[in-house]
Structures are given as C-alpha cells and as structure tokens.
Amino acid sequence: AVLDGFDLKVEPGQVVGLVGASGSGKSSVLAVLMRFYEPQEGAVLLDGIDARSLDASWIRGPRAVAMVSQDPALFAASVRDNIRYGRPDASDEEVAAAAAVANAAGFIERLPEGYGTFVGERGLQLSGGQRQRIAIARAVITDPKVLLLDEATSALDSESEALVQEALARISTGRTVIKVAHRLNTVRDADVIVVLEAGRVAEAGRHDELLAARGAFWSLMRAQDPGASA
Template sequence: MFLMAASFRLGGWLVVIGSLTPINVLRVIFPCSFAASGLGYAAAYFPEYVKATFAAGLIFNMLKEEPLIDGMTTSGKKPSIAGAIVLKNIYPPILQVNPGETLALVGPSGCGKSTVISLLERMYDPMEGVVAVDGNDLREVNPSHLRSHMALVSQEPILFDISIRDNIVYGLPSGSVSDEEIHDAARRANIHKFITELPDGYNTRAGEGGTQLSGGQKQRIAIARALIRNPNILLLDEATSALDTESEKLVQEALDKASEGRTCIIVAHRLSTIVNASCIVVVKDGSIVEKGTHQELMQAKGAYWALTQKQSAAAAN
C-alpha cells in the first residue's frame, strides 16, 4: 500500500509540473503494481527454488560420475566358473571354498559378513587382498559374466507388481525359459503347490513389493528366481532371519535343495540353519576367529559355541 501511495503521489506531482499526462501515469502505475504483486507471491517459493536448484545440482553431478566398476562393460576375461572361491588377505588367514561346498559366515552385526557377498558380486573391490574365483582375480573378470554365474537370496526379497511367473524369470531374456522350467524351479523352492492353488496360478500379481504374499512365500519365490538361473555360486544373505518358525522351516528346506551341487555362501544369523555347512567361519571385528564344522566348533567351546549358547538362552526366554 505504501508503494501504491508513493507512486500516485509521484505521478500526481509529475502531472502538476506538466512532465506527464494522467493517462501516462496510470499506464505506468498499474503494470508496476501487478508486477510487484506477482513478485510478492513468487517470493514465497524462493526458499524451495533454492533447495530444488541445489538438489538438482547434486543429481546432475552424480549422473556425471563414472562407476569404478562398470557392470555393462564388454572387457575382461570370461572364464568357465566351477565355484572355487579364495579370499586372500581379506579376512586373515586365507579363506577358501571348494566347488560344491557350503561356507557359512556367522558373527555379531557389523563384523563384515555381508561384505563377503558384496565382494564376490564385485559391487566394490577390496582395498587390500585378492578375491578369486577358480583362480581368476575378480578384478580381471568381466562383471556381467561373473554375475551371470551367481544368484543372491537376501533377507528382504525384491518383488514387483507383476505376475509370479514374471517375478521368477525377472532379468532373464524373454522366452529363454519354458513354463516347465519355471514350474521345476518353483517345486524345488517349495512354492509350486501354493502357486497352483491360487485362482490365477502363476499369472497372479505379487503386488508392489510382494504385498499380496507372506514373508515366507516371497522368500521362496526369490529362491525359485535364483534356481531358474542354475547358478554355480549361490549367495544367501540372512535369507531366513526375518521369518517365523513355520515359514523358516519351509524356506530352509528349499535352501537345502537349492544348495545341492553348487558352491554356497551363507551369511547366517540363526545358527540352527547352518549346522550342515561344510565349513563355518566365525568373524569378529573384520577377522576370522574360528573355523571348522559344526561338530568341531561345538567341541572346541570357543566363539561359535558361545553364540549357540546365547541363542539357545534367548529362545528359551
């Protein structure tokens, strides 16, 4: 209002002295008034504009970044993969898994168990030491070729709002697997019977994030997705830790079938799920403190034995 009053006063004075006509004064005052009003309304959004500009700058800078590991590159060796794994100077001493064996990693949260999974998938490279598969340093192997011989089942499976069939074959070339292969993978994952009892069978939509399914059902579909790829190396990252007892039993049976005939790396929280592992490794503060079979470690009464006693006491309470 003050600006309007000042504008009219100045305009009136200019009319009085003969510098402007009244119509010219109005032609200037009203457009300026409308412009000032619009600017005032827009000013309320200036803080958001600054935030958006800053955020957009971060996004564009991120898009300009080139990944240290290019998963789409065509370079690198493409050797045959049987599943022999060696981690040298990652967790002293050397950690070795032969083809077809099951290695279980246990220990407190944050000790570095899941890091092994990420290193094997080559999500990042170790700062020191070597990760090798069948004698080949993973830094020399084509990432896409390497990952095509692996399958991961994580604690929280990722499902999409598409049919169960499409969730199982997600990521595979269209038409590369038959319905019979899909059904066979589902049978081995202990989920085929449940799917066939649904009104739409394999065409049933899973819902966003698998909301139409229980935790155990989602996990078994994730196992079927892993099995249909027929991987040489199966990675299980706490695949049963978030399930109830009944679901855990069904999922564990499926995992036992899935691990047959292939190298299996298990990151486990529930120690009851890894008693049959070829080798159990106890990791603490980034180092291996104990290694052996379930029977050997129980007889040693060391760190693994202490973990089993702790879990037994917690279950009893």
C-alpha cells in the first residue's frame, strides 16, 4: 500500500505493533525504514537524522537496523555462515549464543553436522519454522538498535511461536522494536499498537485502551477472535 499522510514517532526502546487489514501499509512502513524505498514526500528520521543522508548499507548493518521478514532468505551455505551473515566477524561462540536466544540451538545441534550443516538453496533442507529461527538468530547477532519484525512468527507452529515470542521479549530490552502482525495476540504486550488503514494511522494506543475505545482495533480483534473483544 502507498503510505499517504503517514505520521508516527517511535521513542527509543519502545515496542510498537503495526496492525491492519491486508494491504493497509504495514510492510511498506518497514520497507521505507530499511530504505528499500525512498519517500517521495516527507522524511524518515533516525535519531533526528534524515535517513537519506545515511548510507543504506550502514542502516542495514551491524548495530543499526535489523529485519526479520515473513519469508526469510537463507543462502546455500552452512547454518553457521547463515547466522554469521548478519555480522561476518562474529565468533563461533557468538553464533551459538544468538541461536540460543532465537531458540534455534536445540534443533541445530540435532542436525547431522550441527552448525556446519549445509541448509541447501534458500534453506530448503530446513522447515519453515527452522528457517525463521535462523533468520532471527542472524538479526540477534547484529545487536541492532532497531529490530523490525514483519510477521516474524507467522511460519511457526503454536509451540515454536511461544518459544520465539519469549526469546524476542528478552532481546527487545534496550532496543526499539517495530512488529508487523496479522495475529493480533502477538502484539498484546506492545507499548503502542498502531492501526493502519489505507496507508494512514487510524488509531494508536495500548491493547486494553484500543479495545475499550471500540474503534478500528476492536473491529479487527472481533473479526479475528469474537470472544476476545466481547
């Protein structure tokens, strides 16, 4: 969706949930933040600095902004190298620590060659949930100031999702997190939930506040889980 009149300020260390119907502009917000697209009007400011004045590779590099997408790209390489892609100078110990945070260490250690296991083209030797957790570990190892999650747990079964949500809650401390979510329960604990409609902010607030207001968020919640919004 085209972002039109979109205005949002995110404070350092906040966890922000982006929700809305399909095509409302949720993923477009993250694409602009990552400088995959440039705004034709207005600007994206990072610590008050226009993002267009910063090198895109720096924004996406270590200790800046990291993104985990719904369908993460893995390379035809080892598990270790796929995680280390986030920060090529990372040690084996740092790779293992990042995997542990992402709740990936258990299944990696059970692979035929552990961290040295070749994942195949696009990671097809692994399940969707395993690919997702490796991508999360890759983001973790960069130690980003800003973490972008584009429906990052949508590929996981309920048990794996619970483990990853727990891990993401741990690594969210001290950094700014922006989560795009379709399943509204995944942003229940966000500091602010932003509801998008046609590329604009329709509503923003905490989970309980938005339910009490019976506005756009309440309507989304009712459509997804009628019992939760009664």
